[in-house]
Every structure is written in C-alpha cells, then in structure tokens.
Amino acid sequence: MDVAFIIETIAKIVVILLIFSALAGLGTYFERKVLAFMQRRLGPMHVGPFGLLQVAADGIKLFTKEDIIPQNVVKPIFKIAPVITAATAFMAAAAIPFWPQFTVMGYTVHPIVADINVGILYVLGVMAIGLYGPLLGGMASANKWSLISAARSAAIFISYEVITGLSLLAPLMMVGSLSLVDINNYQVGGITHWIVWSQPVAFVLFWIAAFAETGRTPFHLVANDHEIIDGFGTEYSGMRWGLFFIGEYANMFFISFVIAIVFLGGFGDGTFAGAFQLILKVAFFFFFFLWTRAAWPDVRPDQLMWLCWKVLMPIAVLNVVVTGIVMMF
Amino acid sequence: MHHEEVFTDRNVSEHSAYYYVDIETYPTTGWDKFKQALKRAVRGELFVGLWVVMREMIKFDIHTVQYPKEKLPIGPRYRAVHKLLRLWESGYERCIGCGLCEKICISDCIRMDTRIDENSRKEVTEYSINLGRCIFCGYCAEVCPELAIVHGGRYENGSEQRAHFVIKDDMLTPLDLLKAGEQSEYPGFGAIIPGSDASVKKTPLAY
Numbered sequence: 001m002d003v004a005f006i007i008e009t010i011a012k013i014v015v016i017l018l019i020f021s022a023l024a025g026l027g028t029y030f031e032r033k034v035l036a037f038m039q040r041r042l043g044p045m046h047v048g049p050f051g052l053l054q055v056a057a058d059g060i061k062l063f064t065k066e067d068i069i070p071q072n073v074v075k076p077i078f079k080i081a082p083v084i085t086a087a088t089a090f091m092a093a094a095a096i097p098f099w100p101q102f103t104v105m106g107y108t109v110h111p112i113v114a115d116i117n118v119g120i121l122y123v124l125g126v127m128a129i130g131l132y133g134p135l136l137g138g139m140a141s142a143n144k145w146s147l148i149s150a151a152r153s154a155a156i157f158i159s160y161e162v163i164t165g166l167s168l169l170a171p172l173m174m175v176g177s178l179s180l181v182d183i184n185n186y187q188v189g190g191i192t193h194w195i196v197w198s199q200p201v202a203f204v205l206f207w208i209a210a211f212a213e214t215g216r217t218p219f220h221l222v223a224n225d226h227e228i229i230d231g232f233g234t235e236y237s238g239m240r241w242g243l244f245f246i247g248e249y250a251n252m253f254f255i256s257f258v259i260a261i262v263f264l265g266g267f268g269d270g271t272f273a274g275a276f277q278l279i280l281k282v283a284f285f286f287f288f289f290l291w292t293r294a295a296w297p298d299v300r301p302d303q304l305m306w307l308c309w310k311v312l313m314p315i316a317v318l319n320v321v322v323t324g325i326v327m328m329f
Numbered sequence: 330m331h332h333e334e335v336f337t338d339r340n341v342s343e344h345s346a347y348y349y350v351d352i353e354t355y356p357t358t359g360w361d362k363f364k365q366a367l368k369r370a371v372r373g374e375l376f377v378g379l380w381v382v383m384r385e386m387i388k389f390d391i392h393t394v395q396y397p398k399e400k401l402p403i404g405p406r407y408r409a410v411h412k413l414l415r416l417w418e419s420g421y422e423r424c425i426g427c428g429l430c431e432k433i434c435i436s437d438c439i440r441m442d443t444r445i446d447e448n449s450r451k452e453v454t455e456y457s458i459n460l461g462r463c464i465f466c467g468y469c470a471e472v473c474p475e476l477a478i479v480h481g482g483r484y485e486n487g488s489e490q491r492a493h494f495v496i497k498d499d500m501l502t503p504l505d506l507l508k509a510g511e512q513s514e515y516p517g518f519g520a521i522i523p524g525s526d527a528s529v530k531k532t533p534l535a536y
Contacts, residue, residue: 038382042393295378311366 012113016093024249025055031290038294065238070142073235077140081232082240085133085247089254092126095119096257097181099278100270112181119180120172123258124164127213130247131157134215134222137244138232149231152301153215153222159308160212160219166316167205170323171195171262180258184266196263201319203263205312210255212304214248217293221301256285403482405520408465411458412481413501414514420507423477426451430469430478438462439469456497460486470515479515 029044029052036043044051069075096119099111116122131153138150172178174195175186187193196203212219223231233241260266260281268274299307356362394401403409414423426443442455470479502512 034386037386037389037391040385040390040392042391042395045395291379291382294382296375 008109009113012111013094016098016113017090020090020093020250020253021246023253024246025059027249027252027286028058028245029055030286031293034287034290035294038291059242062239062242067240068235068237070235072142074140074142077136078235079240081133081137081140082236082243082247083133084136085130086243086250087247088126088130088133089247089250092123092130092254093250095122095180096254097184097261097267098257099275100267115179115181118178120168120183120258120262121178123180123254124168127251127255128157128161130251133244133247134232137236141232141235143235145228145230145234146232148228149222149234152228153232155301156212156215156219156221156304159305160209163205163209163308163312163316164213166313166320167202167209168262169316169320170202171199173320173323173327174198180261180266184261184268187265188269190268191265194263194265199263199319199323201315203259205316205319206263207259208312210259211289211292212308214251214255214289216252216289218296218299219304220293220298221304224298252286252289253282256282256289259285402523403484404522405516406522407482407484408467408470408480409484410460410481410486411469411500412479413456413497414477414479414512415502415504415507417507417512420504422453422501423475424453424456425475425477426453427474429472429474433468433472435466435468436462436464453497456500457495458500459495476515 032054033043033051035041044054047053047057069078094113095116097110097112097115101108101110103109134153135150135157138146138148138153141147171183175183177183177186183195187195211217215222221227223233228234233244236244257278260278264281265277266274267278356365415421416423426441428441428443431439431441438459438461440455440457440459441453443451443453446452465480467480473479506512
C-alpha cells in the first residue's frame, strides 16, 4: 500500500466529513425555512442575510453550552451513545460514490472512500448500527421518556430493517452485485434503464423504510415531541445532543444518496451533467423528508409495526418472488 | 377567503358556512378493517396533504409580523402607558391641578403636587404615576375634566427601572412635537377598532 493511496484516502475522508458536517448544519436551516414557508411563516430571519448565519449561531451555542451529565445515568454509555449515532452515520458514507470519477491535473480521483464489493450491504449494516445511539442513550438516561424512546427505537429497528433488506433484494438480484458503483453502472444507459421502472414496488418500499431508518416524520416515534419530549435526547445537552442531530441529518443525506444511486440511476454515465443530476435527485429526496414533515401526521408505534410486518413485508417478499420468477424465464 | 354571513339566519344549515363533519362508524370485523385500510391506502389522501403545503409554499402568503420592526395596529380603546397632553394653541399644560385623578385612582398610584404661581394660575409641580402599581383601569382618563391625562398606545414596558415610566416629563407631550402637530387626541372610550366590521363573525351555535 503506497503512501499516495493513504494520503488520498485521508484527504477524501476529511473532505467528506467537512462537507457533510456543514451540510447537516445547512440541512437544519433548509428544514426550518421550508417548514416555515409551508406554514406561512418566515423562519429564521435575524442572524445574517435571510437568517443564513443561524447555523453558525446554533453551532456556537451547542459548542459552548455546558455538558451536563445527570446524576443517575450510566455514565460511560450515556457519553458514548451520541458518538455512535454520528460516527456510524459518517462511516456509512465510506462506501457511497458521491460523484463520478474525475481527473484533476492528470490524477484520477474516485470520490468514494472505499469501493468495496459489498458496498450497499456495508452501508445498510453500518446505518443500522446507528440505531444503537438512541437505544443505548435512551436506556442509560435514567429518564422515563428516554426509556420509552429506547424501547420504541428497538421495536422500529427490527420492523423496518426487514423491509429495507427485502426491498433491496430484488434490485440486487437484477444487478448481481452489491457494489454501489456496479449498481450505478447497471443503469448507465439513461433514464429508461433506471431500476425504478423495473422495480417500482421495491423503490416505494425502500423509500418508506428510509423514513423509518432516519426517524423522519411519519415514523418520528423515537423522539416525538408531543408524546415523549425529545425521547432519547431529553437528558442530553450541548454538543452531545448536537452529535445526535448531526448524525440524523447526515443520515438523511446518505440515505438520499443511496435511494438516488440504487433506483434513480445515480450519476449515470459519469459526465458532469450526470453528476449534477445526482445532486438534484439527492436534493429532491432531502426536500421530500422536509415536505412530509410539514404535511403528514405521525403514526403510533403499533401502527408502524403493523405497517411493516403485515403490509410491507408480504409485499416485499412477493416482489422478490415475482422478480425471481421473471428473471428465471 | 372572505365569507359574507347572513346575520338574521343563525341556524346551522346547508346555506351556512358551518356543516357537520361526516364521521363513519368504526369497522368491527376483520374484513371491514381490511377494506378501510385499503381504501385509505389507495385514495391518495396523503398526496392531498402534500399538495396543500406545497401550494402554500408556492403562494408564499406569509403571515408573520416581524414584531420589533413592524407592529400590528392596536385598538383606540387600548389603555397603555399614560400621556399628559398640552393645549393646541398656547402649548400650556392642560392639567389644571384639580386632583380628581389622584382621588379616583383605585390603586393609589397617582401623586401630584401643585402651587399657585406668580400669575395666580395653579401650576402642577410634581406629577407621577407608579406604573408598577397601576392597573390601567382608565378611571383617571375618564374623570379628567380637561382631557389632560389620557392613555397612550405605548405598550412596551420593558425597562431597567420602573421609575423610567413615572416621570412627568416623559408623559408630557414635548413642545417640538406639539408644534409639529403630532400630539394625538384620545379618541375616547367608545371608539371603534379600525376594521372591526370585517372581523365580526357569526357564532356557529344555533340559538
């Protein structure tokens, strides 16, 4: 392993960390603005032009706030839980190709940290570990709301993870590879080759599961303000709470990338236009997360489990079986 | 959307804007529950919700009042921090020092001192209102025979010290503002709030 490869990998990691930490902050700004406009409000207006510097103000606030560790919490677990959420969110980004490869000054850059051959499996696996953040944080908090939240996150976790895996199985059967680059190259022929046309059911199922995975509004049961305060985040303060937040928003971006790459052609043939289209697709999916938050009510935990186990899982299994039969003949 | 109400017809009917919500009975059997779930799933109600919020975003009909920069008009009957007015022509203080406001004040927060000046006029030397105690009942303004003490529209009472509001010089109209014609008369206790006709709405109860 030569030095150039190590330096390049470290540079990529730093760039991805910086970009997506900043995007997570900007994501909160866009969320506030979009929600405000949809509710006939203005949103943040006072810090900077159009409230753009609100993100910086929030960052300063979170960094300088006192880091309170309540008395009866299980200290090591309480401290490590936010790190799990944020770290796994960024670890999942290692196998996502964010951009087609390009050449700068005669040097070809692959904007993917590790093009491993089990890419999508790795991404989903590491994202799934991210749920240990809410689970452990909620259980260690010595707070009843947090405990309810931890129980819910465990229940949701086993529900949606089945849907995620089964719905992705059908497209993966068609592609025959787990690498996200291979999945992207399978759809290189343009819009008619997108997997969403041959696997619309899997697309919708995975999209629904993505909402449960990131804990966004129709399935925002883990930290539902009007029921269990902030759930697992109730006892957290300062940057520890901020890490949960960054993890959640980074997860939203990464799952948007995964949906766009697996079902909507990704960056296509690797030209600049294709790369720009990928950004647009990701932006749409991110916007949809905010859109549903303004429009849809939350479901109860039992409704979510009913939906996952009794409705979505049979459909996903049927989809896999039908895909297999079609591929056989 | 402005809706014109017929005020003579106060019963809920198909002609009024109010109507009873049609609530279906809850399904009891498994088959009925399945049908309900299927109907709700394919009816696309979720997309109606998405469209409604998207429509509001596109219309961009923002209702926010950016408070310190812009303020909503308050009603003329509003009783906020007091003002002492001057006579329009001469610029003298209207207050004749009769002491009626001091007498009628039910929370005992007005205090005044007077003396006979060299022109044999009664002059008010001290006039203070303890706003920490004032309940803004409006009796002082109502009893004043000269329309000298009235209620102003200044409702922002944040200050470092309560004493900042009780000084006579702060309540009295400054002479330069009077000459500029910016002293406003109190429209009186029966004055109508601007635009109050439009905000009157029929009660939905049938009686």
